Amino acid sequence: MKNLKFSWCGVVAALSVCLTASADGPSLWYRKPADGNWTAALPVGNGRLGAMVFGNTSKEQLQLNEDTVWEGYKRDGANPAALAALPEIRRLLFADKNEEATALAGKTMMGIPTRIKSYQPLGDLWLEAPDSGAPTDYRRELDLDTGIASVHYKIGDVSFTREVFASVPDDVIVVRITSDKPGTINETLSMTRERDAACVNDPDATNRLVLRGQLTVEYAGQPPAPGMKFEAEVIALPSGGKISGSGGKLVVEGANSLVLLVAGATDYRGTDPDDLCRATLAKAAAKSYDTLLAAQVADQKRLFERVSLDLGSAGPEVEQLPTDERLGRVEGGQSDPGLLATYFQYGRYLLMGSSRPGTMPANLQGIWNDQIKAAWNSDYHLNINIQMNYWPAEVCNLAECHEPLFDLMDSLVGPGGHVAQVEYGCRGWVAHHLTDPFGFAGPADGVQGIWPMGAAWLAQHPYEHYLFSGDKEFLAKRAYPLMKGAARFILDFLVEAPPGTPMAGKLVTAPSHSPENKFYLADGKQSAFTYGATMDLEIIHDLLSNCIDASKTLNTDAAFREECESALMRLAPLQISKKDGRLQEWIEDYKDVDPRHRHTSHLFAVYPGHEITPEGTPELAEAAKKALESRGNGGTEWSKPWRMCFWARFHDGNRAYALLTDEASSFLYPNLFNRYPPFQIDGNLASTAAIAEMLLQSHMNSIDILPALPDAWPTGSVSGLRARGGFTVDMQWKDGKLAGATIRSSLDGPCKVRYAGKTVEFPAAAGKSYRLDGNLRVI
């Protein structure tokens, strides 16, 4: 048996302690361990591999995730009974026979299987030190700027430091334990998983542990089938002392320091997970800790430091408090702009940690999940949640983190095309309200899942990616084909509302839902199933307009463009209620079952769309505002940031801020994860997007500076936000007024800037910066 080799450099290792001992940039920190509370543990992630670090001193837990550990196998879900039933379902819906339509659709249209399965944890890594007394001087921290979670404490007169990071460049989780007295590190390592895996010692290497397993897939009504094979491997690299291994454990005794490298993999992409883990670990183990650390820190800073935010301070005393105590103050109604700025940056950190080029997209919990059957399967929900996850990607200068979403879309084109044909007789590709990594594109989770707008909404994302970057090659090769396929489905799917209905002769969707809300029909019966829900019309307006613009930019597809134009002209118009002036959620003025429902789907056209704006469509904007008012300030952890975005688009920073304080005071766990409950990452990520939207907007062919600055942030600055058209914007403000802004352009083209009723326009050149004063004079 041999130990895997690891090169060590004490000098640079000492330097690394300095790097992480106390964070200069935004960080979360605590005076106590997470104590078994998963939502107090601190997340690290490289987009693919993640760990929740509990910070316990005698029995440390790293709860591990790998982003392809999912129960399931390839299935698109198409139901062959759907197509024959579709005309009758439509007829029933147009005749107000919603109950009968629901029953028939439930029998014929639901995906096979009718539900998807859960994303699951990889396992747990445990580090047990002999209990030699209570720790003192305890501090644990997550430095967002370096991505390092650290724990510092003393036992007696020995100081211990543990550092953990998930490296993108080396694709491993790295743990290092050091102390200030030689020979004091004693740890017993093991790995466990609730089911389907066992931990063994590697017969070829004394210092390697392997947690190996395979899932069983149990779709309802199907025989159990073998599922994903997965593996987590750890190698222990002590300096000094001795190491031994048996019974699925490694024992390190009397070491001066200890480095652990953790790899994780599945056979999702067809490669044996054991081969993947070994190859990754061999490469990482050939590097010194300081080389791994330096690569990690450089990579993290490269993305993270693109944006900085200062919203003011509650004073040095508050700034020095641990994160949970600051959260406690906010929960008690006190303001803390510094904590809100950290919360903003934490959203960027979480997106960086759960979505990097080549990984799966961020699911409902990013990549961090400790449950075998997670809430909503920790899946990809396409009727709001995954889109929210990506709202901060462009504006908050993390455009490359957007890429996994486009990969997911690519993977759905084939299965979604099959479902489009089999269920609807349409060309193009469709997705419904949720999906998984196995190409599931059919309706799931009951009739509310018959919402064939998933692809159409997703298609907004690659186009936005293009609008921010101006990358025409991306538009031609990736974005436009995805958009065109989604639009192709919609063009085939739209039907003329029949005579006798209020929109007779206009194009509508049928069947349709306004996610996941219900209304009363004239006969007093409730329904969620409908035709032509407002959100469908708004998504379609967005998609077809984007296709028209993109085809012009690319100078292609004149015939398809005309088809889009003609469908847009014939699309049923948005409706304002004659009863109360609200933008209607449904094509007919139905009464809501729950007027305070958590979804605000009919306001898609305000955000993330922009068909409705106070300047461009004042009447609709007024109606949308009334609809928003009547929805109230309640809702779930993700409802509020969406509402923040609406208020930002309505230029009401104080209303947006009120919701933000509500979110921070009532919907955060100690580790600042958003609390549904349980944890859902969409609220974190959408809050980050909403804060950005309060400071900068660019959906009106202009850069709108401080469009919704709340009174609570009179003085502050932000740098590095992105605006559509290839711009990066820095701004400073004082006493509630713009002090100055710098706009950097990466493209040649016109630049129009607006602030407080003033407008300036100038031709911008690629690579040039423009400095503006508080009156928008270019200086």
Ligand code: FUC
């Ligand atoms: C949507 C929401 C729920 C929840 C789920 C994951 O269906 O309506 O509130 O967030 O996604």
